[in-house]
Structure formats: structure tokens, C-alpha cells
């Protein structure tokens with residue numbers, strides 16, 4: 001493998017010329033990529049990279065997964081429907097049947113499935129609309145460091161000021177509460193939620209719903225404890241508030257089970273899924289809602305691309321191939337234990353004051369004392385052939401998000417690269433300044 005020079009190449013000129021400044025990941029990985037397979041990507045110069053970014057959680061089954069690829073090629077060869085608005089198609093019917101038989105029914109889950117526009121943020125918009133329309137309340141409780149997308153409704157529920165500041169209008173209809181661990185380890189923030197909802201003078205309007213991630217992805221791999229999630233559900237039930245789990249990043253196996261909340265044994269009223277749902281990296285999003293909440297009038301929340309039939313085909317294949325039994329789930333949990341053992345030992349080695357670990361399943365991170373250090377680690381890793389990003393308020397968490405199907409060998413290799421990047425960065429920094437303390441669970 002030729003290590004990337006990390007310098008601008010001639011083939012990058014067009015991006016500088018006419019692609020908007022809004023580009024983001026391209027800045028961290030300044031190469032022109034043209035091939036990918038499994039957990040590996042190649043740039044136009046033929047350099048090879050291990051992908052620990054995985055489309056921000058969209059490529060749980062890897063790039064160009066051969067199982068889905070053949071099925072997809074066959075479907076296209078036979079002139080299967082690609083676009084059909086929201087009309088019934090064979091591909092959609094088969095996806096629904098498989099999703100119901102292999103995912104919902106075995107878990108005793110009874111939900112209606114709404115196809116929204118194919119982005120996560122559109123599923124979040126729809127979920128919040130249903131909750132507001134059914135309850136007649138406007139307010140939605142959201143959590144510190146939560147990320148739910150960047151269209152206005154979802155952005156109101158998002159914490160990050162970098163994203164919020166771009167809105168240009170006031171973001172209304174959401175009320176922020178402290179996430180698990182936000183106020184320190186021993187403070188149960190659901191008690192505070194319960195208190196303000198019980199007090200008619202708290203100034204918090206009775207909400208339609210609570211929207212929450214079980215593990216905050218963009219917010220810095222903050223893990224809500226199982227007890228906190230259970231307690232959150234009890235508070236919601238007590239006050240007649242709908243519970244929306246945004247499982248767009250944590251779902252589809254990332255934490256070990258298909259849904260990230262399974263371990264907590266809770267029953268959300270509404271669930272959003274996207275990112276890895278389509279399996280092949282194809283755009284696809286759904287809202288799952290309890291049948292009694294399905295009070296939509298025809299076409300009230302519409303969208304031209306509610307029927308990405310290519311994604312139905314690969315989503316069905318992903319469920320059939322990976323979720324027909326417990327094996328895949330067990331594999332994810334085994335790999336997750338390996339990642340957390342390795343990260344724990346890296347933290348022990350390079351100073352517990354500078355780094356901590358956090359995460360659940362294959363959704364893990366190294367929390368650095370500041371964003372500068374985290375950024376140095378990820379850019380050094382890139383020079384060594386590993387693509388890995390940061391997340392969190394100050395981009396201070398190195399976020400391990402490799403495809404779940406990664407080989408043991410490459411999983412080890414990727415973590416070895418991060419370890420040597422940390423070693424390199426630590427050697428350069430005499431003393432890491434203690435700027436800020438992050439109180440996070442996990």
C-alpha cells in the first residue's frame with residue numbers, strides 16, 4: 001500500500017472550481033475515490049484505505065456487498081421498477097413481507113410502516129408531525145447533543161450550534177433536556193424531566209413526544225444507560241407523551257441487535273430508520289408507528305422519492321441474509337467486545353486523563369481531551385491508510401464506525417493504525433492541556 005501523500009492532486013481541481021463550500025467529509029479525506037469493496041476503498045491513484053467511517057453508519061454491510069450486488073444486478077437486468085412514486089410494486093411488497101416476518105414479528109412488534117423521502121431527516125420530520133397531529137401538542141422534548149438532521153423541524157431537535165446557526169429562522173417547537181450523563185454520572189436526568197412535567201409552573205409546555213437516540217452518534221458516541229432508557233419510557237407513559245426512538249444511526253445492527261433499544265426492552269411509539277436500512281448504501285428511510293398513531297390522511301406527508309425500489313431489493317436481501325437468525329448479531333457483539341478491550345487498553349497505555357472510551361457494540365469512540373488532539377489522530381490515521389472521523393460538540397471523539405462485516409484481521413489493523421497515530425500525536429504533545437471536562441456516560 002502506498003501511503004497517501006495528503007496533497008492536492010490534479011483530479012481534485014473540478015471540486016475546488018465548482019463544488020460548494022458546504023462539502024465536509026471531502027475535507028477530511030482529500031482524495032478522489034473510485035472503487036470500494038467491503039471495508040476497503042481505493043482512490044484514483046490506486047492507494048488503498050480501510051474505511052472506519054462507513055458512510056456515517058450507512059455501510060453496515062460494507063461497500064458493494066456481493067450478496068446484494070448480484071440480486072440488484074439481476075433486478076435491473078430484468079427491467080424491475082426503479083421509480084414508482086408510492087405505488088405498490090413487487091419489490092416494495094417483498095420488502096414489507098420480509099421486514100414484518102424477520103424483524104417485527106419475531107420481536108413481538110406491531111407497527112405500521114411509513115415510507116418517507118429517502119433521507120433520515122425526512123423520516124424525523126414525519127415522526128414529529130405524526131406525534132404533533134395525534135396529540136394536538138406542539139412541543140417536542142429533545143436532548144443535549146442530539147442529532148436528528150438538518151431540515152428545519154429536525155434541526156430544531158438537533159443540539160449542535162454549527163448546524164443550528166445555518167437555519168436563518170428561529171427553530172421552534174422543541175425543548176432541550178439533559179441527556180443521560182450530561183450533568184455528571186450520578187444524576188438521573190429523567191427525574192428532572194419527570195419533575196418539570198409534573199409542575200404546571202415549570203414553564204415547559206406539555207409535549208407531544210420525546211425524541212431520543214439510544215447512542216448519540218454525531219453528538220459524540222454518548223451512550224444512554226439501559227436503566228435511563230427504561231426510566232425515560234416510564235416518564236413518557238406517566239405523562240402521556242409519545243416516545244420516538246431515532247434509530248437512524250444506532251439501528252440496523254450497529255449496537256449488536258437489529259434495533260438499538262432491544263436490550264432495554266422498551267417499546268417506542270415511533271421509530272425512525274434510514275442509513276443502513278437499504279443495505280447497499282442506497283437512500284431509504286421509514287417511520288414505524290404503533291397502529292393507533294397511523295392517523296395520516298392520504299398523501300399528507302408525501303415526497304417524490306418514497307419508493308426507491310432498488311433499495312427495497314437490497315434491504316430485503318440484507319434482512320434475509322443477515323437477520324434470519326442470531327449469528328450476525330452474535331458476531332457484532334463479539335467484535336464489539338474486541339473493540340472495547342482494545343480501546344480500553346489504548347487508553348490505559350496513553351493516559352487515562354487524556355482519553356476515555358465510550359460506546360456500545362460496534363458503535364464506539366475514544367473521547368479526547370479536545371478536538372485538536374482528536375483531529376491530529378484522525379489525520380495521522382489517514383496518512384497511514386485509515387479513514388476515521390471525529391464527532392461530538394468539539395469534534396473531540398474519534399468515532400469507530402467500520403462496516404459490521406469487517407474481517408477480524410482488518411478490524412485489528414484499523415485499531416493498530418489508530419494506536420500508532422495516538423502514539424505519534426502523544427509524542428508530539430508534551431503536555432495535553434486540560435481544557436474542558438466532558439461528563440458523559442459510557
Ligand SMILES: *Cc1c(COP(=O)(O)O)cnc(C)c1O
Nearest residue numbers: 119120121147148149217248249
Ligand atoms: C444521520 C442521522 C439523521 C439524518 O439523516 P440524513 O439522511 O442525513 O438526513 C437523523 N438522525 C440520526 C440519529 C442520524 O444519525
